[in-house]
Amino acid sequence: ILIVTLFVEGIKVIRHEGLRPANFLTMLFSVLLYLYLTVWPVAGGLEKGRLGTNLYLFISLSAAYMLSLMAIYLLSAALNLIHWKKRREADYIVVLGAGVIGTRVTPLLAARIERGIELLHSNPGAVLIMSGGQGPGEDIAEGEAMARYAEEKGVGIEKIIVEGRSKSTEENLLFSSGLMEKDRPKVVVVTTSYHVFRALLLAKQQGLKCVGFGAKTKWYFTLNALIREFIGYLSLTWKQHTVMAALIFIVITVAI
Template sequence: MLQIAFFLLSISICVFAWIMIHDPRTLWSGISLLGMLLCSAVMMFFLLSEYANWLAEHELWMNILVALLVLTAGCVLMFPVILIVTLFVEGIKVIRHEGLRPSNLLTMLFSVLLYLYLAVWPMAGGLEKGRLGTKLYLFISLFAAYMLSLMAIYLLSAALNLLHWKKRRGADYIVVLGSGVVGTRVTPLLAARIERGIELLHSNPGAVLIMSGGQGPGEDIAEGEAMARYAEEKGVGIEKVIIESRSRSTEENLLFSSRLMEKDRPKVVVVTTSYHVFRALLLAKQQGLKCVGFGAKTKWYFTLNALIREFAGYLRLTWKRHIFAAAVIIVIAAIAT
C-alpha cells in the first residue's frame, strides 16, 4: 500500500505542476492542490503504519508525533470558530469605514449564515419532518456543502494565481484595470493598482502600460486618462503609456485593451487589486487573451468583503454549470429519501 500511495502522490504532484505551468487560470489549480495534499496525508498515514514499531520504541518521536496530531486536530476544530468570528468582526469594520450599504454587508451576512449552517442547521436534522421536509432538508444541506466547497476551491485557486517567482516576465504590455475616479482624481485603491503597474514596468523595461477605464457617473474624465496623468506624475514617460478610455466593465477593460496591442502573440500582464485578479484572469481566458495577473494590496477588512463579492461574480459568470449541479443534487435528494 505504501508503494501505491507513493505512486498516487507522484501523479498528483505532476498534475498540479502541469496545471500551474500550462495555465493556472482555472479552478483545477485549487482542486489539484487539494488532491496533492490529500495524497500526501494518505502517504503519511501508510508511512506511519509502516514504521509503527520503530516509533513505539522511540518515545521522544512518538510524543512529538502525538503532539503534532493533537495540534492539527485542534486547528481543524477551531478553524470554523475563528473564521466565523473573524468574518463578523471584519464585517463590522467594513460598515464602520465604508458605510451601511448592501454591498458592505456581505462579510457579516456570510459569517451569520455560516454559523447557522454549522451550529444550528444540524440540530434541525433531528426534528420530525414529513417526506417533503426531509427531501428539502437534504437538498439544502448538500447544496450548501457544494457552495462552501466551491468557494474554498475558488479562493485557493485565486491565491495560487497571485504567486509569482519573479516580476521580470519579458512583458510587452502591462494592463492596469480602472476602478473609478473622483472628479479627475484617482482613488487610493486605483492609485495602488497604478503604482503596482509602475513597479512591474521597472522590472519589464520593454513593456508599455495600458491604462484601461472609461468615464462613469460622477467622473469628469475617463479613468484611463486620470490613470495616465497619475503615472506621468510618478515619472513614467508619456511614450510608455497607452490610454484605453471606452470600457465600462472588466470584460471591456480586457477586450478593448487587447485591441490596442500591436504585437503578435504578446506577453501580457494584468494588474488589478489582489481580490479581483482571479476573476479578471478567468474573463481574459474566456476572451482568448493569454496573460498573468499581479495584485495590488488593499485593506484587509475590505479584501474579505470584496472576495465574497468576487465569488458572487464568478457564480454569475458560470451560472449554467451550477444550475446543473443543483439539478444533480435534487435528484440525489429524491433518490436518497
C-alpha cells in the first residue's frame, strides 16, 4: 500500500509541480523501496563469494538502518506538530519565508503567515517576526512582502518586525533571534508542517529554545517535501551516519 501510494502521489507531484529533479523524489523512493523488498532478496541467494557476500550484507544493513532512521524521523516530525493549546505566552512568533513572486506572497507562504496571525491572536503579548531575504525573481525581501500581507489581514504595524537579510532556514533563525530584545524569550516558529522538525533541529543547534507550529499544504506535495527534508536532515548529521556505516562495515568484515 505504501509503495503504491508513494508512486501515485509522485505522479501527482510531477503533474502539478513540473519535471524538476526534486519533484521525482516520491516516485524514486517508491521504486527503490519496491526493488529493495522484491529484487534485492533474490540477489542475496546468488553465489558471489566472500567479497560479494560482504557487499550484499553491507548494502542490506545500511538500507535497513536508513529506513529505520527515516521512520524515526517521520514519527518525530509528526509528534512535534501535536499541540494541545495555542496559547504559549509567547514573546515572539517567527514566520519563516518561502519565496515571493515579484512582491506577492505565494499560497504556501500565505498559509504560513495566516498560521502566524492565528497564533498571534492566541498570544496577544507576542510580536510577529517576518523572516526572509530577497532572492532571484523577487522585487522585495520576503520579510517585507510578508509584513504587507499581514497588515492587509489587519495586523498592526507595531506587532510586526521585518527580518530581510536571510537566505536559508538557518539564517532565518539566526537573524531573527538577533532582533529579539527580551532575555530568554519564549519563541514560536511557524513554517509549513513538513518543515517544522528540521527547523527545530536547526534552532537547537543555535541554542534557540522554541516550539514549532505548522501550516498545512497539499498532501502530495507534503510527501515529496518530507523526503527532501529527510535528505536535509542527513546532510546536517552526516558525521554520525558515516560512523554508523563504518561500524557496519567493520562488523561484517570481522564476522564473516
